[in-house]
Amino acid sequence: MNCPRCGLPEELCVCDEMTKEGQRIRVRSDKRRYGKVVTIIDGFKDVDVDKIAKDLKKRLACGGTSKNDKIELQGDHTHKMKDILIEMGFSGNMIDIA
Numbered sequence: 001m002n003c004p005r006c007g008l009p010e011e012l013c014v015c016d017e018m019t020k021e022g023q024r025i026r027v028r029s030d031k032r033r034y035g036k037v038v039t040i041i042d043g044f045k046d047v048d049v050d051k052i053a054k055d056l057k058k059r060l061a062c063g064g065t066s067k068n069d070k071i072e073l074q075g076d077h078t079h080k081m082k083d084i085l086i087e088m089g090f091s092g093n094m095i096d097i098a
């Protein structure tokens, strides 16, 4: 199957990688009721946020949700998030850790 954006076969297409590299992603943690901490990652554009959330939950072995362009993970994972996002193809200088 060819990519609908560049017309190249899927194995040659780099659209997803290019899209990922151009994202400015914000990572922060937030304290919820009863002292529960969540990690919020947002700023995603034109990528499959559900798929990224699934991947993150698997890598971190935690629960979480995704909605629109925002991922919420249970627990504070801000210190690990940059390395993981880079591994997933996002570029390090586009990741803001609060």
Ligand SMILES: [Zn+2]
Binding pocket: 003, 004, 005, 006, 007, 008, 013, 014, 015, 016
């Ligand atoms: Zn493409």
